[in-house]
Amino acid sequence: MTTATASKGRDRKTGASAMLPDDTLLGWLRDLVLIREFEIRTMQAYSNAQIGGFCHVYNGQEAVVVGTFAATIKDDPIITAYRDHGHALARGMDPKACMAEMFGKTTGCAKGKGGSMHMFDRPNNLFGGHGIVSAQTPLGAGLAFATKYENEVLGEGEKRISLCFLGDGALNQGALHEAMNLAGIFSLPVIYIVENNGYSMGTAIHRGTTMSDKLEAKAAAYGIESLTIEDGMDVCAIYDKFKPFADACRRDQKPGFVDLKTYRYQGHSMSDPQKYRSKDEVGSYQELDPILTLKGQLIEDRGCLTEEDFKAMQKEVRAIVREAVKFAENSPSPDPRTELYSDVFTDPLPNSSPSGPYTHGEANHLTRGDA
Amino acid sequence: MANLTLVQAINLALTQEMEADDSVVILGEDVGLNGGVFRVTEGLQQRFGDHRVVDTPLAESGIMGTAIGLAMNGIKSIPEIQFEGFLGPAYDQLVNHGARYRSRTRGAVTVPMTVRVPVGGGIHAPELHSDSPEAIYAHTPGLKVLMPSSPYDAKGMLISAIRDPDPCIFFEPKRIYRAFREEVPEDEYTVPIGKAKIVEEGSDLTVVTWGAMTIQCINAMDSLPEDLSVELIDLRTIYPLDVDTIVESVQKTGRCVVAHEAPLTAGLGAEISALVQERCFLHLEAPVQRVTGFDTFMPYYKMELDYLPEAPRVAEAITACAAY
Numbered sequence: 001m002t003t004a005t006a007s008k009g010r011d012r013k014t015g016a017s018a019m020l021p022d023d024t025l026l027g028w029l030r031d032l033v034l035i036r037e038f039e040i041r042t043m044q045a046y047s048n049a050q051i052g053g054f055c056h057v058y059n060g061q062e063a064v065v066v067g068t069f070a071a072t073i074k075d076d077p078i079i080t081a082y083r084d085h086g087h088a089l090a091r092g093m094d095p096k097a098c099m100a101e102m103f104g105k106t107t108g109c110a111k112g113k114g115g116s117m118h119m120f121d122r123p124n125n126l127f128g129g130h131g132i133v134s135a136q137t138p139l140g141a142g143l144a145f146a147t148k149y150e151n152e153v154l155g156e157g158e159k160r161i162s163l164c165f166l167g168d169g170a171l172n173q174g175a176l177h178e179a180m181n182l183a184g185i186f187s188l189p190v191i192y193i194v195e196n197n198g199y200s201m202g203t204a205i206h207r208g209t210t211m212s213d214k215l216e217a218k219a220a221a222y223g224i225e226s227l228t229i230e231d232g233m234d235v236c237a238i239y240d241k242f243k244p245f246a247d248a249c250r251r252d253q254k255p256g257f258v259d260l261k262t263y264r265y266q267g268h269s270m271s272d273p274q275k276y277r278s279k280d281e282v283g284s285y286q287e288l289d290p291i292l293t294l295k296g297q298l299i300e301d302r303g304c305l306t307e308e309d310f311k312a313m314q315k316e317v318r319a320i321v322r323e324a325v326k327f328a329e330n331s332p333s334p335d336p337r338t339e340l341y342s343d344v345f346t347d348p349l350p351n352s353s354p355s356g357p358y359t360h361g362e363a364n365h366l367t368r369g370d371a
Numbered sequence: 372m373a374n375l376t377l378v379q380a381i382n383l384a385l386t387q388e389m390e391a392d393d394s395v396v397i398l399g400e401d402v403g404l405n406g407g408v409f410r411v412t413e414g415l416q417q418r419f420g421d422h423r424v425v426d427t428p429l430a431e432s433g434i435m436g437t438a439i440g441l442a443m444n445g446i447k448s449i450p451e452i453q454f455e456g457f458l459g460p461a462y463d464q465l466v467n468h469g470a471r472y473r474s475r476t477r478g479a480v481t482v483p484m485t486v487r488v489p490v491g492g493g494i495h496a497p498e499l500h501s502d503s504p505e506a507i508y509a510h511t512p513g514l515k516v517l518m519p520s521s522p523y524d525a526k527g528m529l530i531s532a533i534r535d536p537d538p539c540i541f542f543e544p545k546r547i548y549r550a551f552r553e554e555v556p557e558d559e560y561t562v563p564i565g566k567a568k569i570v571e572e573g574s575d576l577t578v579v580t581w582g583a584m585t586i587q588c589i590n591a592m593d594s595l596p597e598d599l600s601v602e603l604i605d606l607r608t609i610y611p612l613d614v615d616t617i618v619e620s621v622q623k624t625g626r627c628v629v630a631h632e633a634p635l636t637a638g639l640g641a642e643i644s645a646l647v648q649e650r651c652f653l654h655l656e657a658p659v660q661r662v663t664g665f666d667t668f669m670p671y672y673k674m675e676l677d678y679l680p681e682a683p684r685v686a687e688a689i690t691a692c693a694a695y
Contacts, residue, residue, distance in 0.1 A: 054497070172428035200400075339674065
């Protein structure tokens with residue numbers, strides 16, 4: 001059982017977010033609402049069997065991507081695991097392309113060949129979701145190596161950081177520890193952001209992870225500075241703490257590690273009976289909801305939003321998401337005769353497709369007399 | 372007798388082996404409290420305790436290595452790897468170490484471990500959750516590779532694997548986890564490792580397959596003309612191969628089709644095809660046909676059935692081979 005931690009006593013008037021204009025924070029709110037509404041539709045489409053396979057939604061964790069991305073520039077590479085719809089949307093992927101990908105349609109971000117777990121957006125430097133837990137962590141080190149190399153050796157581009165997101169379950173895969181040691185020894189500008197929602201699938205963090213109340217100890221072993229964000233459902237709190245941390249990593253071109261405490265409202269995947277937690281526990285986090293929190297701050301502290309404005313924003317976003325679903329529904333499915341084997345290599349090889357040399361039946365090599 | 376699904380039959384085998392032998396230990400991600408990702412180990416932790424049904428951290432390499440270490444000390448470990456794609460992180464421990472100890476120590480250290488792994492496509496999952504890597508492990512000396520196609524065989528084969536003194540990898544075709552039920556004896560019994568099953572006898576042509584493809588082949592045979600007599604062999608054990616059953620059948624029929632979900636090139640169909648031409652050359656009346664997936668990644672669900680060699684493709688290959 002994990003416990004919800006409210007944003008307590010933080011002075012909203014002195015953090016970095018307090019210096020930002022109203023429009024920026026209104027944009028954050030809109031991003032939070034977009035991800036939430038998108039996921040609600042995703043769950044519906046999954047229930048309608050319009051989305052196949054395994055589907056992991058982001059409800060509850062929205063503040064993580066909105067708060068951390070706000071501290072990045074567009075050229076900063078992002079890489080993550082399979083709960084990746086929020087990362088795609090917050091990075092600027094068209095909701096239509098995101099939804100169509102899950103529907104397996106050609107108009108998806110990866111032509112409908114990757115699905116829910118594999119959201120890639122090369123123009124926005126999103127290097128994908130990954131279906132193997134922690135697979136992305138050494139890759140994140142590699143992305144950071146590349147930006148550092150380009151900047152320092154080739155003299156190209158500005159100083160960049162890479163954000164590598166992982167769940168708390170990924171803390172225990174060997175890959176992360178190899179990657180953090182590499183990042184530490186080479187001083188690679190990658191920030192490992194643990195989206196610590198308290199559960200590795202159905203296993204509570206204290207049941208599967210040592211030092212679970214002091215994760216920074218893991219980073220310390222690799223000489224990596226860390227940051228703990230307790231109120232990780234409050235987007236302004238995330239930004240206020242993360243921005244200076246990320247700026248330092250960028251300036252000094254060094255790695256970082258963030259234990260960002262958040263919560264997922266839904267099960268691990270759409271087929272999770274959730275025997276490992278109580279409804280009360282979920283409810284206690286829903287009281288800290290990122291949308292309600294930021295909405296309250298904008299109405300009460302800044303006075304730049306009214307209930308009516310918020311309703312209008314929701315309405316506008318819902319229309320966009322409905323449009324995305326309609327777009328996905330009406331988009332064409334891939335043609336297996338070409339798409340099954342395209343993009344395995346630069347040039348398709350024999351044996352890779354029904355339209356290649358490997359066939360059976362009338363057109364195959366079984367014709368008597370063939371050499 | 373009880374009418375069980377594949378999942379229930381596996382659960383029953385695990386329950387009975389754990390009851391019969393205190394040295395049997397299950398470990399894996401969410402196998403205990405949650406009952407496993409496909410609920411195969413449902414109820415076992417409540418029954419046998421969390422010291423025998425162990426929820427591990429999410430760490431496939433660690434799970435596999437720990438299971439091997441347990442087995443090196445005589446504990447019959449049964450690690451669960453949630454999907455075949457997750458064998459990737461565990462590959463080093465399994466292939467470079469677990470498979471080799473008997474040979475490396477000249478018999479002094481053995482690994483009586485059974486790795487349970489859901490395998491294959493047909494459930495609308497993406498790559499890494501739908502792959503068929505059995506040939507990779509069949510190509511690894513020191514590993515026995517099993518894949519049942521029915522609840523009855525699943526129970527008997529799993530019990531054999533658990534009791535086997537060497538490391539076994541027990542692939543469970545997820546497509547048929549709950550697809551149908553079968554009468555399964557309540558008492559313990561074994562289905563021997565290395566023994567194929569003749570699902571249907573026939574005289575004109577031999578089809579060799581395994582796992583969920585067995586069902587596709589049965590469906591294909593139902594669509595063929597009645598005067599074409601097809602013998603269907605379900606390998607059950609992929610390594611060691613039951614060469615005798617295959618050879619005897621093809622020497623009788625003179626024609627052979629091999630069907631598998633995995634990609635064509637260097638798949639197990641190539642091995643079986645080579646064996647048939649070595650042992651049955653003078654009996655053959657047609658080249659061996661392979662009906663397989665393609666040399667590409669398992670596609671996301673819209674194209675899944677275009678990738679998988681479904682019954683119509685199998686029927687097409689049988690018809691072509693028979694007409695040659």
